[in-house]
Amino acid sequence: MKYNERIREIREDHFLTQQKTADLLHIGQRTYSDYESGKTRIPVDSLIILAEFYNVSMDYITGVSSLKKEFPKK
Numbered sequence: 001m002k003y004n005e006r007i008r009e010i011r012e013d014h015f016l017t018q019q020k021t022a023d024l025l026h027i028g029q030r031t032y033s034d035y036e037s038g039k040t041r042i043p044v045d046s047l048i049i050l051a052e053f054y055n056v057s058m059d060y061i062t063g064v065s066s067l068k069k070e071f072p073k074k
Contacts, residue, residue: 001063003047004038010054010061011036025049 001009011021022032025046034040051061057072059065 001066002038003042003062004036006061006063007042007047007050008036010050010056014054021050024053 011018018032018036019029022029025032027046031040035042035046047058047061051058054061055070057065057067057069060068
């Protein structure tokens with residue numbers, strides 16, 4: 001699964017709108033929509049924020065792994 005498909009799947013699993021997720025990242029809804037559609041690549045720092053927020057590993061959120069491991073604690 002590609003990262004853009006994964007971030008959409010996770011967002012929908014958490015019953016969040018694109019707007020709510022965009023607000024978390026301090027970006028516009030249209031920009032976030034472009035991330036989910038694959039039109040624009042999501043910056044690594046935004047992926048880290050999402051992985052921490054959803055408590056999933058970077059491997060999972062980027063589609064490298066299908067195992068939902070927790071985000072590493074600081």
